[in-house]
Amino acid sequence: MNRRDLIKQLSLGAVGLSISPQLHALYQSLSIQDFSKRDFGDRFKWGVATASYQIEGAWNIDGKGESIWDRFSHKKGKIHNNENGDIACDFYHRYRDDIELVRQINMQVFRFSLSWSRIFPQGSGSINQKGLDFYHRVIDTCLEKGIEPWITLYHWDLPQALEDKGGWANRDIIGYFADYADTVSKQYGDKVKNWMVFNEPMAFTGLGYLAGTHAPGKKDIGLFKKAVHHTVICQADGGRILRSNVPDGQIGTTFSLSSIHPKTQQKKHVEAALRMDALFNRLFIEPCLGLGYPKDTFPYLKTMDKIMKPGDEERMKFDFDFHGIQNYFRIVSKFSLFPPIMWANQVKPQKLITDKAELTDMGWEVYPEGIYEVIAKVAAYSGIKKIIITENGTAFPDHIENGRVHDEQRITFFKKYLQQVLRAKNEGMPVDGYFVWSLMDNFEWAEGYKPRFGLIHVDYTTQQRSIKDSGYWFRNL
Secondary structure, eight states, X not given: OOHHHHHHHHHHHTTSSOOOHXXXXXXXXXXXXXXXXXXXXXXXXXXXXXXXXXXXXXXXXXXXXXXXXXXXXXXXXXXXXXXXXXXXXXXXXXXXXHHHHHHHTTOSEEEEEOOHHHHSTTSSSSOOHHHXXXXXXXXXXXXXXXXXXXXXXXXXXXXXXXXXXXXXXXXTHHHHHHHXXXXXXXXXXXXXXXXXXXSOHHHHHHIIIIIOSSTTXXXXXXXXHHHHHHHHHHHHHHHHHHHHHOTTSEEEEEEEOOOEEESSSOHHHHHHHHHHHIIIIITTHHHHXXXXXOTTTOGGGGGGGGTOOTTHHHHTOOOOSEEEEEOOOOEEEEEOSSSTXXXXXXXXXXXXXXXXXXXXXXXXXXXXXXXXXXXXXXXXXXXOOOEEEEEEOOOOOOEEETTEEEOHHXXXXXXXXXXXXXXXXXXXXXXXXXXXXXXXXXXXXXXXXXXXXOSEEEOXXXXXXXXXXXXXXXXXX
């Protein structure tokens, strides 16, 4: 049995409740010998990612305004077990200890988002100084501990006051977002040199305005198209504002991308895959690259022309310094009469595999080659300077034994996915960083607190933090 086969056998054996300390140490040793952080190069960035609503808590103190997720999660039946982010991980009060944990697991970068409604309680107008001061403290703590702060301007928690005016479906959002981006980049730009405009715009527009499963919970294709277009403009405008205010900074934005495969090579399934690719992968990245909306494989997008105003096509363009890729699963598509317009649907992951261990707690298929495929897809575009994996991670059960948190499946997941990232890098693709989702267990949107993605275990009753085996694995990688 060679070393790689032994690692595979150890991975299969790790699905149980626990393994012996000796076997666990051997597994880690062999994993590290297989590759290490050094193999990715000295300039490669290693980090962890979080989001304001998912970790901060303190939803209505120190002058913070209501966000759409505050409103949405307080409605009965919207969130698993009717949970909410009122307290979450209480990062607002525990940020110093949590940032120390970033240092302890040997990560260089702490990616976090700003709560728009903590800074502008009404979305615009008067500024909440206590909100500004909080993020100064977070940034200063990072710098004191030798950790690079990377800021995401918007990670889904729109001020409710702006949603009351139409939210992302109201073209006025372009001006509100510009004022917000200008304020915070001037406030923090002397200390923070890495910025991202949006987190996964397809998710917050699609789930929020079309599917209705995320805040603000609307189901209207007309509102969705307007939200998409206004977000695309804000994506580029935000980039221009950040570059003007932080001229020595690195300016990017992030996209959730999935490898999309047709069920078979039948024409109807292939065309369904192309339509899904246009909607889920190409819709937001191609406009900023100057390619416009992907109408070639999804002709319905020609209806976006009715929303556009003169000059919008040029305004949608921006030359980002880096593009963030976030990958969690692949999609196997098939032709379907539902939903109409798309005429495509996803083959359920449960039908693709027989080993339940290869499904995460989110019901997602573990498909490591998918991260390589989306890196290659983005790298093939003209004008891509740099790619950062701004999120990748998984939810699996944690097994607590004698005060230690064992998560062998998560370690195996990272091992497989990082091998594919290294493959892409070794083939010359410009991938220069990898951020784990997430630093710690947190509020997972509509799924509540059940799925655990963290390298740090959080006891939500006591707020006690415990580094999982995966956190130690990264520390020693």
